Amino acid sequence: MAVLADFRLLRPASAADAVRLRAEFPASRYIAGGTDLLPNMRRGLVSADAVIDLGGVAELAELRVVDDFLQVGAGVTLATLAADPVVRARLPGLAQAAASVAGPTHRAAATLGGNLCLDTRCMYYNQSEPWRQSIDYCMKIAGDTCRVATKSDRCWAAFSGDVAPALLALGAEVQVLGPQGPRRMPIADFYRDDGMAWLALAADELLVSVRVPLVEGWVSAYEKMQVRGAIDFPLTGVAVALRRDGDLIGELRLACTGVSSRPELIAGLDALAGKLFDDVALALVEKQVKRGMQPMETTVISVAYRRRVTPVLAKRVLRRLWAAAA
Numbered sequence: 597m598a599v600l601a602d603f604r605l606l607r608p609a610s611a612a613d614a615v616r617l618r619a620e621f622p623a624s625r626y627i628a629g630g631t632d633l634l635p636n637m638r639r640g641l642v643s644a645d646a647v648i649d650l651g652g653v654a655e656l657a658e659l660r661v662v663d664d665f666l667q668v669g670a671g672v673t674l675a676t677l678a679a680d681p682v683v684r685a686r687l688p689g690l691a692q693a694a695a696s697v698a699g700p701t702h703r704a705a706a707t708l709g710g711n712l713c714l715d716t717r718c719m720y721y722n723q724s725e726p727w728r729q730s731i732d733y734c735m736k737i738a739g740d741t742c743r744v745a746t747k748s749d750r751c752w753a754a755f756s757g758d759v760a761p762a763l764l765a766l767g768a769e770v771q772v773l774g775p776q777g778p779r780r781m782p783i784a785d786f787y788r789d790d791g792m793a794w795l796a797l798a799a800d801e802l803l804v805s806v807r808v809p810l811v812e813g814w815v816s817a818y819e820k821m822q823v824r825g826a827i828d829f830p831l832t833g834v835a836v837a838l839r840r841d842g843d844l845i846g847e848l849r850l851a852c853t854g855v856s857s858r859p860e861l862i863a864g865l866d867a868l869a870g871k872l873f874d875d876v877a878l879a880l881v882e883k884q885v886k887r888g889m890q891p892m893e894t895t896v897i898s899v900a901y902r903r904r905v906t907p908v909l910a911k912r913v914l915r916r917l918w919a920a921a922a
Contacts, residue, residue, distance in 0.1 A: 670709025689816030
C-alpha cells in the first residue's frame with residue numbers, strides 16, 4: 597500500500613510569501629484543497645520535499661465584483677463558487693461547471709485554482725506503482741514512450757478539469773504571480789497542448805485569481821458525460837456561451853474538456869455571427885467541434901464514442917441555451 601513520504605509543511609501569509617517560499621524550496625508543491633495532489637502523492641505520481649499550504653492566504657479566497665468583472669481568487673472553493681448568487685444569476689455555466697466536479701465533500705475542499713491546474717490524466721499513468729511497473733513506465737513518469745501513441749514524441753494525457761471550458765467560453769483571463777511580479781493572460785493562453793507540460797505557468801509562478809467579464813445579454817451552460825452520475829472526471833465536457841440577437845446568432849463561444857491535453861476553445865464559430873440558428877448553423881458547430889478535439893485512448897471509454905458524443909452534447913447544450921435566451 598502506497599503511503600505519503602515525509603515532507604515539510606510551509607504556511608505563507610500572502611501570495612508574495614508563497615512565491616518566495618517556492619523559490620526557496622524548488623522541490624516544493626503548492627497545496628490548497630489537496631483533492632488531486634495528495635492522492636497523486638500517495639500513488640507515487642508526484643513527490644515534494646516541501647508542501648506550501650495556501651489555505652491561510654486571504655487574498656486567494658476573495659470573490660467579489662470589480663467594475664464589470666467577477667474577480668475570483670484561486671483559493672475560492674468550488675462549493676462557494678457554485679453557490680454564489682452572482683455566479684448563478686449572471687454566469688450560470690460557471691456555476692454548473694463548479695457544481696459538477698466530483699462530490700459535495702470534494703467541492704467543499706477543492707479550489708478553483710486546483711481545478712484549473714488539474715494534472716492531466718491517462719489510464720496508463722493514473723495507476724498504482726505495481727501496475728505501472730508491470731507494463732513499464734510511460735514518458736509522463738520515468739519512461740520514454742507514450743503508451744497512448746507509442747510512436748509519438750509527446751505525452752497525450754488528457755486535461756479533465758470542468759471549470760476551465762466554462763471560463764474559456766466566458767472570455768476569462770487569469771492573473772499569476774512570480775518573482776518578477778504579476779502578469780495577466782487570457783485563459784486560453786494559460787494552457788498548452790502537451791500532456792506533460794499543459795500549463796503556461798513557470799515553475800516559480802502561482803495562479804492568483806481569475807477575472808470574468810460580466811456582460812449583459814449572454815447566457816451560458818456546461819454539461820459533461822461521465823461513467824457515473826457523480827465523482828467521475830468528464831469523458832467529455834462542453835461549455836457554451838451565447839448572445840442571441842432576435843432570430844439571429846449574435847455571438848457564440850464553445851469549449852470542450854476531456855478530449856485533448858488542454859481545454860479546447862473551438863475555433864471557426866465567429867462565422868455564425870448574424871446567421872440564423874438552424875440546421876446549417878448546427879452542422880457548422882458539429883464540424884468545428886470535430887476539428888477542434890483530439891480524443892485519444894486515455895480512458896476506459898473508446899475514442900470513437902467520445903468523438904461521436906462530443907458534438908451531440910455540444911448541439912444539445914446549444915439548443916437549450918437558444919431557447920433560454922428567447
